[in-house]
Amino acid sequence: MLAKIKEFLGMEAKPEELASKEEVEKVAEEKAKPRIGYVHLSGCTGDVMSLSENYDILAELLTNMVEIVYGQTLADVWEMPEMDLVLVEGSVCLQDEHSVKELMEAREKAGLVVAFGSCAATGCFTRYSRGGQQARPDHESFVPIADLVKVDCAIPGCPPSPEIIAKTVVAVINGDMDYLQPMIDLVGYTEACGCDLQYKVVNQALCIGCGTCAMSCQTRALTMTDGRPELTSARCVKCGICYTQCPRSWWPADRIKQDLGL
Amino acid sequence: MVLGTYKEVVTARSTDKEIQKIAQDGGIVSALFCYALDEKLIDGAVVAGPGKDFWKPEPMVAMSSDEILAAAGTKYTFSPNVWMLKKAVRQYGLEKLGTVAIPCQTMGIRKMQSYPFGVRFLADKIALITGIFCMENFPFTSLETLMAKMGVSPELVEKMDIGKGKFWIHTADEVLSLPLKETHGYEQSGCKVCLDYVSELSDVATGSVGSGDGWSTVFTRTDAGETIFKAAVDAGVIETKAVNEGKFGLEMLTKLATQKKEKAMKEIDRRKAMGLPVPYKGSSEKEDPLANV
Numbered sequence: 001m002l003a004k005i006k007e008f009l010g011m012e013a014k015p016e017e018l019a020s021k022e023e024v025e026k027v028a029e030e031k032a033k034p035r036i037g038y039v040h041l042s043g044c045t046g047d048v049m050s051l052s053e054n055y056d057i058l059a060e061l062l063t064n065m066v067e068i069v070y071g072q073t074l075a076d077v078w079e080m081p082e083m084d085l086v087l088v089e090g091s092v093c094l095q096d097e098h099s100v101k102e103l104m105e106a107r108e109k110a111g112l113v114v115a116f117g118s119c120a121a122t123g124c125f126t127r128y129s130r131g132g133q134q135a136r137p138d139h140e141s142f143v144p145i146a147d148l149v150k151v152d153c154a155i156p157g158c159p160p161s162p163e164i165i166a167k168t169v170v171a172v173i174n175g176d177m178d179y180l181q182p183m184i185d186l187v188g189y190t191e192a193c194g195c196d197l198q199y200k201v202v203n204q205a206l207c208i209g210c211g212t213c214a215m216s217c218q219t220r221a222l223t224m225t226d227g228r229p230e231l232t233s234a235r236c237v238k239c240g241i242c243y244t245q246c247p248r249s250w251w252p253a254d255r256i257k258q259d260l261g262l
Numbered sequence: 263m264v265l266g267t268y269k270e271v272v273t274a275r276s277t278d279k280e281i282q283k284i285a286q287d288g289g290i291v292s293a294l295f296c297y298a299l300d301e302k303l304i305d306g307a308v309v310a311g312p313g314k315d316f317w318k319p320e321p322m323v324a325m326s327s328d329e330i331l332a333a334a335g336t337k338y339t340f341s342p343n344v345w346m347l348k349k350a351v352r353q354y355g356l357e358k359l360g361t362v363a364i365p366c367q368t369m370g371i372r373k374m375q376s377y378p379f380g381v382r383f384l385a386d387k388i389a390l391i392t393g394i395f396c397m398e399n400f401p402f403t404s405l406e407t408l409m410a411k412m413g414v415s416p417e418l419v420e421k422m423d424i425g426k427g428k429f430w431i432h433t434a435d436e437v438l439s440l441p442l443k444e445t446h447g448y449e450q451s452g453c454k455v456c457l458d459y460v461s462e463l464s465d466v467a468t469g470s471v472g473s474g475d476g477w478s479t480v481f482t483r484t485d486a487g488e489t490i491f492k493a494a495v496d497a498g499v500i501e502t503k504a505v506n507e508g509k510f511g512l513e514m515l516t517k518l519a520t521q522k523k524e525k526a527m528k529e530i531d532r533r534k535a536m537g538l539p540v541p542y543k544g545s546s547e548k549e550d551p552l553a554n555v
Contacts, residue, residue: 050382118380157380164378182377204539208399208452211321211342212370218380226402227340227450241380247369248452251541253555256372256463260484262267 033064034172037083038071038116039106041099042126042142043090047117048073050159054166061166065173085172086110091119091126092148094141100148107149112172114153115187118239120145121154122192125237144190154186158218158239182250192240194221194231202228206248213242264519264552266462268481269488271512273473274495274502286336286423288478290468290500291362291392296327297494298360304389307360308350309333310341316416317409318402321346323354333362336394338422339402340450344370351387360390365458368393372463390490393461395469395479397424397522404448412438425470454529455540457554459519466491472505472515479505479515523552 038048048071052058062068070077070086086106092099107113118124123144131140145151155168171179194217201207209227221235222242229242243249265271275288281296282289291309298304311322311333319341324330344367350356363371368391375385400408409416412431421432428439461467465487472479480502482488494500505511527545534544545551 053382155379159380159382161378161380161382161385163382163385167377200539205451206455206539206541208366208450208456209340209342210367210370211345212367212374214342214345215348215370216374216379216381224340224342224345227342239380244379245370245374245377245381247366247373248541251369251555252373252376253542253553256376257267259376260372260463262463262483 033067034084035069035082036066037069037080037086037106037110038074039086039088039102040072041088041090041092041103041120041145042096043117043119045073045089046159047089047119047157048087050117050157050162051165053162057166061169066169080105080109083110085112085114087114087116088120088145089116091123091142092145093129093139094143095136095139103145103149112152113145113149114155114168115145115151116155117160118156118158118192118237118241121156121186122190122238122240124158124239127238146187146190151187153180153183154189155183156186156189156192156240156244158237158241179255182252185250186244189240189244192243193238194229194233194236194242196240196243197222197229197231197246200243201246201248208248210247213246216241216245263550264516264523265460265481265512266458266467266483266554268467268483271479271481271505272502273477273505273511274468274480274500275477277499277501281331281334282476284331284334286334286421287470288468288473288476288480289334290466290478290480291394292330292334293499294390294392294466294490294494295324295330295360295362297497297499298390298490299325299327299330301493301497302358303490303493304358304360306350306354306356307362307390308343308346309362310337310343315402317405317419317422323350323356325354325356335421336423338400338424339405340399343367344374347371347388348381348384351384357387358389359387360392361388362392362394363461363464364394364396364399365461365463366396366452366456368461368463369458390466390486391464393464393467395460395467395471396456397459397518398449398453398456400445400448401450404445404450407448408440408445411444412440414438423470455526455533455542457523457526457542457552459522460515462554471518472511474506474510477503479511520552523554527551 068074069081115121126142129142211224213229214222214224219235221232223230276293281292295307306325309324310319313320319337321343374381378385418433423430431438465484467481468478482491530540531544533540
């Protein structure tokens, strides 16, 4: 992973250890560190845990590349400051005024709002919430954050992989809008479900039976039968990953060739 | 660019007599994986292994040469190998994984590597993608129907092959064929918008067209692919000769690749005109109408 990040920063040709430190410092000097906030709505903290699984680069990331200015579990700050970017984890409960207020405030104070993880992006398994439980039986309606505020970028995944988080952060630091474009486009994809494969791929004569959807499903709700995805809907958490990873949903040709050196 | 970006193209075959006997063509996929396993360049490979029904493959994690060889030969139907990659890493605990993939499967893997949204710690474990040329694929029921049309039952079939305008079936005592125009309507429709014939995004791509019987055409594409292929040649497990540039060599390959792309571009344009989704650009939006974008 470290190699991948270095590649992004154009460091791969430099001598190993030394280059890494010097270059990171250089990047830190040349580019103002983005001020990053983290807002935790109705999520499970799995997305921020996934971020922390970038073991190799985490120390560099947190100390040299970004500044974490706000966020439960990350910073002891009560008042929400101005932020360049806010990662919002979790969907928002319409009956919880604090959640709604915090989301609105984050929108006001952040340059970029990122739906961080599938709960924020698509609602994910909170789509199944229907209230009726103690201590707040009225807490029944959970929606992806794009239903309430303008979202700039979505990183789906339940959780998003550590690698995509690192790649996204680096792309943000480098202003690599080409890399971020699919995540900008995914903002509109809020009503996700495993059945999208049927509606948007198989029904549209696009499925080629490669199995990428079944491989990427994070709950094993998908299998392949006679070369087509078969969904066990009771296992589907509506994270949207299967359709997002399908090579027939969107196709980043230029980026792939660049990554492969082709 | 009709044949994708590559470092070198050669005609090659496995030097192993056993592999030559069972391979579809030059045995390049088998030879490369066996060599990579022996040299510990990979610790397993996802291949299209035998399934419950004759000629209906199942993706399988092969961790020995015997298992690799059990998967030799082309099956003209789906083997969702990409599905098995996660199992290979999570359940088999493999760190350096090889896989054989047709172009669309390669596309699924490469997209996952560039954008691993929900796919944790898998992208960097793919060590070798051996891509195979692919004109189109068939649902299993189609394949059964084609065998029935030729009056042969699946368990008697020893080899299937598409070439020289025909679908060929070899049994122990005869060779049957069906003109390709009689297979139309049996192809998978998703193949009709595919712009990749020669596995343009694989590490090493191989296929039959462009080389004589018993040999394969091989493209080395990525640095990783070039390194492994060269090492296998140096070790003597694969022999190579200069590729035929002429009518039955690269010219033929270029012609077929161009035909596939042109046909797909037409279909993409047709679909776009109807308002149907396509992951690729239409020909009118491209600088190079044949580019795989």
